[in-house]
Amino acid sequence: MKKSALKPLFAALLLAGTCAAQAAHLEVVDQLVFGGYSGSLNGAAFSADALDLSQDGDVSLLSGLSVTDTNYTHSSAADGYFFKTSQNFSMSITQAFTAAAGNIFSGDTLVGMPVITLKVAADGEAAGSDVFVSFSGLASAFNSYASGSGALTMDMAVISGSSTLGSYLWDASAVLSADQFISFGFNAKVGDELLLSGNMLSSLSADGAQALDVSASGQLAGAFTVTAVPEPEQYAMLLAGLGLMGLSIRRRAQV
Amino acid sequence: MFKLSAIALALAFAVPAFAQQVCVTPDAGTSVTFGAYNTGVSNRAVVLNCTIDDQIGDEQAWGNQASFLAHVSKVSFDLLKQGKISAAERSKLMIAAQASGVGTTLKVKLIGFNDFHGYIKSREGSSSNPGVASFAYKINELRALNPLNAVVSAGDMIGASPLTSALFKDEPTIEAMNRIGIDFNAVGNHEFDEGKTELLRIQHGGNHPTDIYSGQGLAEDLKDGEFAGAKFKFLAANVLESESNQTIFPGVGIKDFMGNKMAFIGMTLESTPTIVSPSGVAGLSFRDEADTVNALVPQLKALGIESIVVLIHEGGLATLSAGQCTGVSGPIVDIVSRLDPAVDLVISGHTHQEYNCLLNNSAGKLVRVTSAGQYGRRITDIDVTLNTRTRDVQAITASNVVVPVPAVTNNTVPQVAELLEIVDHYSALSAVPAARVIGKITAAISKTNNVAGESALGDVIADAQRDASNDADNGLAVIAFMNPGGIRADLPFNAPNGDVTYGNAFTVQPFGNALVTMTLSGAQIKTALETQFAGCNGQTVERILQISTGFAYTYAAGNACNARVVSMSLNGVAIDEMSNYRVTVNSFLADGGDGFVVLKDGSSRLGGAVDTDAFEAYLQANPSGVAPGPMNRITKQ
Numbered sequence: 026m027k028k029s030a031l032k033p034l035f036a037a038l039l040l041a042g043t044c045a046a047q048a049a050h051l052e053v054v055d056q057l058v059f060g061g062y063s064g065s066l067n068g069a070a071f072s073a074d075a076l077d078l079s080q081d082g083d084v085s086l087l088s089g090l091s092v093t094d095t096n097y098t099h100s101s102a103a104d105g106y107f108f109k110t111s112q113n114f115s116m117s118i119t120q121a122f123t124a125a126a127g128n129i130f131s132g133d134t135l136v137g138m139p140v141i142t143l144k145v146a147a148d149g150e151a152a153g154s155d156v157f158v159s160f161s162g163l164a165s166a167f168n169s170y171a172s173g174s175g176a177l178t179m180d181m182a183v184i185s186g187s188s189t190l191g192s193y194l195w196d197a198s199a200v201l202s203a204d205q206f207i208s209f210g211f212n213a214k215v216g217d218e219l220l221l222s223g224n225m226l227s228s229l230s231a232d233g234a235q236a237l238d239v240s241a242s243g244q245l246a247g248a249f250t251v252t253a254v255p256e257p258e259q260y261a262m263l264l265a266g267l268g269l270m271g272l273s274i275r276r277r278a279q280v
Numbered sequence: 281m282f283k284l285s286a287i288a289l290a291l292a293f294a295v296p297a298f299a300q301q302v303c304v305t306p307d308a309g310t311s312v313t314f315g316a317y318n319t320g321v322s323n324r325a326v327v328l329n330c331t332i333d334d335q336i337g338d339e340q341a342w343g344n345q346a347s348f349l350a351h352v353s354k355v356s357f358d359l360l361k362q363g364k365i366s367a368a369e370r371s372k373l374m375i376a377a378q379a380s381g382v383g384t385t386l387k388v389k390l391i392g393f394n395d396f397h398g399y400i401k402s403r404e405g406s407s408s409n410p411g412v413a414s415f416a417y418k419i420n421e422l423r424a425l426n427p428l429n430a431v432v433s434a435g436d437m438i439g440a441s442p443l444t445s446a447l448f449k450d451e452p453t454i455e456a457m458n459r460i461g462i463d464f465n466a467v468g469n470h471e472f473d474e475g476k477t478e479l480l481r482i483q484h485g486g487n488h489p490t491d492i493y494s495g496q497g498l499a500e501d502l503k504d505g506e507f508a509g510a511k512f513k514f515l516a517a518n519v520l521e522s523e524s525n526q527t528i529f530p531g532v533g534i535k536d537f538m539g540n541k542m543a544f545i546g547m548t549l550e551s552t553p554t555i556v557s558p559s560g561v562a563g564l565s566f567r568d569e570a571d572t573v574n575a576l577v578p579q580l581k582a583l584g585i586e587s588i589v590v591l592i593h594e595g596g597l598a599t600l601s602a603g604q605c606t607g608v609s610g611p612i613v614d615i616v617s618r619l620d621p622a623v624d625l626v627i628s629g630h631t632h633q634e635y636n637c638l639l640n641n642s643a644g645k646l647v648r649v650t651s652a653g654q655y656g657r658r659i660t661d662i663d664v665t666l667n668t669r670t671r672d673v674q675a676i677t678a679s680n681v682v683v684p685v686p687a688v689t690n691n692t693v694p695q696v697a698e699l700l701e702i703v704d705h706y707s708a709l710s711a712v713p714a715a716r717v718i719g720k721i722t723a724a725i726s727k728t729n730n731v732a733g734e735s736a737l738g739d740v741i742a743d744a745q746r747d748a749s750n751d752a753d754n755g756l757a758v759i760a761f762m763n764p765g766g767i768r769a770d771l772p773f774n775a776p777n778g779d780v781t782y783g784n785a786f787t788v789q790p791f792g793n794a795l796v797t798m799t800l801s802g803a804q805i806k807t808a809l810e811t812q813f814a815g816c817n818g819q820t821v822e823r824i825l826q827i828s829t830g831f832a833y834t835y836a837a838g839n840a841c842n843a844r845v846v847s848m849s850l851n852g853v854a855i856d857e858m859s860n861y862r863v864t865v866n867s868f869l870a871d872g873g874d875g876f877v878v879l880k881d882g883s884s885r886l887g888g889a890v891d892t893d894a895f896e897a898y899l900q901a902n903p904s905g906v907a908p909g910p911m912n913r914i915t916k917q
Contacts, residue, residue: 078345081671085345085350087349087378089371090371091372091375100368104349104353123368165357246354
């Protein structure tokens, strides 16, 4: 075999070792989701429960309420999703309160997705095959508590049995505007069941002492990928390829 | 910042990226609207000259509501972060996104046709035939209106086709349909004209084992130098191999529209074996249409499929008033009346009729039933609204649209060049075989009728058909009837010796109808003859059947309906109304075509040769030349 023919072979071996394609995917087996917007304004309670729009392996949760009065406006929208085709997981909240002085207010918005049961489903691999599951995404917070008080927290975790495989938690209550990258990964096997949880909570309150224009907004969004873990023989091939490559370079250097 | 951009890409979801570019026509609305729903948020430029409304893809198709909500969530959060909208406005947009209902329904376009019969070449067989290049242009026009579409056929796409397709085993039609990119074709009776084995070859590819005209397609249409087969699926839910009890093709084709699956159940008429050659369907059993559909419904529902379309090669005759369906008769009425109410739409065929009707299903609810006529002259344009929550059909509208026929000179009808390429290729290839001499005639034979309605060519064709079916093994026919409309041209005398070419014969009888021999009583023969006259037994215009030698009758045109035929005889013996006679007609008449409904009642049916083959055999049996018919069999008083 000529050297010129070996080069692409090495390249192919290297690629085979380094590029792990999407090997499997996560499927929703079951979910428990809830949330909404509730609180009180000048002694009167209000609430808007979240609609669970989940269907056919997609998880979807949405709540919203917008109230306008001559003296005040308050509004909230919150949503959360897991989409099977894109493997995207996201949630967001936006809550706002604008009022003249004298309005006493407290409102909480919750995206509660404490249990989304996911299964590592095969795209052709045998059950029990090793895979690597990763999540990468971005969390954003955008708050304005010029006065009054507010809070914003968000978290997500992937759990198997009693082990936490990956998690993220951000108390963004003191944040005006910031982003954080989220990235975690763990080993799993095709056929495993995993528990995904995601929660986001915002609160705004006002004691009526002064006019207010406050808001809390957060978003957490990203995507899961499931890649094959190379078998030992693939590693062996990669090493052999590297060895041959080294040999070829050494021989060329001697010429 | 590679990582940032990669994450941004990952976050882009499955929605189009609204890149920062100038909007050509920014949305000019004062409020942001989702569909027709006013969000209450004032619309204004937020990215260059593009408005908030421009950033939201509420006009595009969403496979479910959650996808649209996630899209609005992302876009509105980005606008909030950029300080373009307030938190209260984002809440309003989110609330409106849900309330607008965008994403709760999905529009899908179905493009239906039937009985195409290989009419790929414009004006071949009839000046009313548009040809596949104009047909494809119209399909593309409809597809352009909605990228979520399916193009489906309700059978008889091939078989009984004209020379340009038939000579090449109908491979030209399959290659043309491959280029158009149709989704499914339910088998019709004519798909079985050349038998099961040949039909399987048409689906799966490979050249015909003996026919030298097979595999002659353009290089890009072939596979490994041979006929590539159909790239779309034939469906045959009610055609089973008797031995294995398995259908010869899948019964159901499924198309996924953004996660909303639609099932197409395809089938032919149960009585297919009575109108095709028995050898072609040996070993196959054809099941009841409605029972077959109803048995499949629970299986589809178990797969989560609620939207169900039946493609059936069986139909009816509709009466129209100002283009609107006012009534339907025929086998489709009974079939639909027994269908499970889960069936949302029936695209039918076989009768070559054009209709768009509502018929009662088994629950007494109306279901839409369409048919697009024949030969690619019409296409049924069907808009289906799917409920993305239930996955079921919420509404259907349909109309039959005309496919224009290109002009011979100075044509302005648009055609698809890639399809014309196939037609031109096969037209050129068929020029030589069209010139093949198949026999002789002694003089030009005209299709012009005498005063009684009989023509010299009609006599000859009826004689040829009787001759092809009067032996013990092919029907023992004593009479043949030929419909005058099936004789498309005179048979010219080619000087000097009267050679008849295959092309000449094909031009006269381009339909490629197979012969059917059946038993009729003398009374039924009389009813058939009475049905020739306009206004009698549902006949619309006078259609005098051409009859074979030995049979003769006299009619009094002035008499009342069903009293015009005053005498009938066979070989000089009066026809006995109580006796049975073996009668040959073509498959078109056998199906009750041209209003001859009584012929559908003929019993002990036996399929026979294709009409042109019968004609060729007749010429060859008379090597000194066939003379024009005597025109003395029908007498008008």
